[in-house]
Amino acid sequence: MRAKWHRPTAFALFLPLLAVTWPAAPALAAPPPAASAQDAPLTTLFDLSHDEPALREIAFDVARSLRRSKQVRYRDLDEELNRGAEDNAVASVRSGDGLVKSGRTKLAAGKYAAASEDFDAAVESYLEAYALLPDLAVLPRAMALLGVAQLLDGEEKKAAANFARSVQADLKYEQDFTEFPAKVQSAYDAARKEVLARQRIQYEVRTTPANARVYVNGVFQGLSPVWVKTTAGEQFISMAKHGSARRAKMLQQTQPESPAVVEELPPAKRKAAFDSVCDRLGEIFEGAVEPNDLTEAQGLGGATYAVALRATGTRDKMKVELALANLAGRQVVNRVHREIKWQKRDKELIDKLVDDLFRIPELPVYEAPAVVHGTPVYKTWWFWTVIGVAAAGSTVAVLLATRKSAPVASKYGTGEGGLVIRF
Numbered sequence: 001m002r003a004k005w006h007r008p009t010a011f012a013l014f015l016p017l018l019a020v021t022w023p024a025a026p027a028l029a030a031p032p033p034a035a036s037a038q039d040a041p042l043t044t045l046f047d048l049s050h051d052e053p054a055l056r057e058i059a060f061d062v063a064r065s066l067r068r069s070k071q072v073r074y075r076d077l078d079e080e081l082n083r084g085a086e087d088n089a090v091a092s093v094r095s096g097d098g099l100v101k102s103g104r105t106k107l108a109a110g111k112y113a114a115a116s117e118d119f120d121a122a123v124e125s126y127l128e129a130y131a132l133l134p135d136l137a138v139l140p141r142a143m144a145l146l147g148v149a150q151l152l153d154g155e156e157k158k159a160a161a162n163f164a165r166s167v168q169a170d171l172k173y174e175q176d177f178t179e180f181p182a183k184v185q186s187a188y189d190a191a192r193k194e195v196l197a198r199q200r201i202q203y204e205v206r207t208t209p210a211n212a213r214v215y216v217n218g219v220f221q222g223l224s225p226v227w228v229k230t231t232a233g234e235q236f237i238s239m240a241k242h243g244s245a246r247r248a249k250m251l252q253q254t255q256p257e258s259p260a261v262v263e264e265l266p267p268a269k270r271k272a273a274f275d276s277v278c279d280r281l282g283e284i285f286e287g288a289v290e291p292n293d294l295t296e297a298q299g300l301g302g303a304t305y306a307v308a309l310r311a312t313g314t315r316d317k318m319k320v321e322l323a324l325a326n327l328a329g330r331q332v333v334n335r336v337h338r339e340i341k342w343q344k345r346d347k348e349l350i351d352k353l354v355d356d357l358f359r360i361p362e363l364p365v366y367e368a369p370a371v372v373h374g375t376p377v378y379k380t381w382w383f384w385t386v387i388g389v390a391a392a393g394s395t396v397a398v399l400l401a402t403r404k405s406a407p408v409a410s411k412y413g414t415g416e417g418g419l420v421i422r423f
Contacts, residue, residue, distance in 0.1 A: 096125035112153035119146035131248035163191035170218030291330035298327035
């Protein structure tokens with residue numbers, strides 16, 4: 001069988017030679033710019049520890065550290081696990097945000113009565129969805145703005161009541177109203193002083209299941225069951241736990257030893273899927289996690305990255321393991337662990353561990369070979385000699401491939417011939 005001959009060109013033969021002789025392009029000197037906070041990847045937390053108070057405390061502080069991190073945008077699993085079961089409450093939060101924005105516009109335009117109506121409606125919307133608020137401070141801010149609009153509209157008593165309610169809803173947050181007339185700041189400061197001088201009370205908050213995160217009046221109190229110490233008056237209570245529905249309560253507590261608050265947290269809508277994923281993600285610390293499990297975790301958590309946490313042991317001797325997984329890329333990026341004592345919460349220790357998790361070793365950078373000649377390669381005599389030889393050889397190859405030769409009588413008959421091989 002006769003092999004087919006593809007007609008080469010001088011250019012085609014020249015390209016491999018050029019690739020060998022031409023110096024490689026240098027790598028970029030500077031790394032790409034760092035992503036902004038808005039561009040940071042969405043990251044969630046899967047707590048794979050047993051349901052014990054000390055272990056859940058560590059999970060809370062890891063989540064707190066992730067919220068404060070500038071490298072990621074933290075997304076709590078509670079929203080995703082209850083997706084589809086809290087549609088009305090989610091709509092209330094969005095409605096409240098829109099009403100606050102509208103009220104601010106009217107307030108700036110001097111339409112105080114209309115602004116009061118918007119802020120009042122926003123407060124009611126936030127109260128209906130208090131357990132779902134991503135930032136509990138939006139409620140006291142809306143209450144304070146309602147007080148501002150009422151005061152500027154001449155309703156001083158209503159304004160004082162809403163200022164006081166705003167302070168009670170978040171005892172640690174202090175509003176700044178220097179953008180408004182001085183009487184606004186004075187009225188708010190007077191209300192704040194009155195609330196902080198109220199009688200101190202205490203009561204217990206219990207949930208089923210236990211170890212839910214409890215916030216009272218904007219302040220994290222601990223994991224249920226927990227004793228709360230706060231000021232008398234209206235109590236704004238929020239309770240949440242991964243795998244459970246979120247709940248909130250607003251009630252009056254005025255006695256030094258007030259009645260306990262007891263709440264049942266039903267299973268989250270997607271709890272079964274959550275439990276299944278957590279069981280399989282445990283293999284991430286042995287390096288044997290299945291890529292499909294990471295894909296499922298991405299669908300469940302609604303995030304590009306995930307931090308898996310596993311804490312084991314007792315408060316005297318505890319092992320904390322963290323793993324960072326790229327869920328979209330279906331790979332484990334880094335793992336860290338540390339043995340600690342956890343007699344009391346140590347935020348700095350957890351922050352350091354999270355920082356170590358994101359401190360990924362840099363890949364080695366291979367430098368380009370050093371240039372031996374002091375002059376550019378295309379100015380050397382041997383370069384153009386090689387190019388000329390290659391071009392001449394290519395031309396000869398083309399002529400030989402395309403030339404039609406006259407028939408030559410065969411030296412051998414049918415079935416005769418010879419083959420010489422030289423090395």
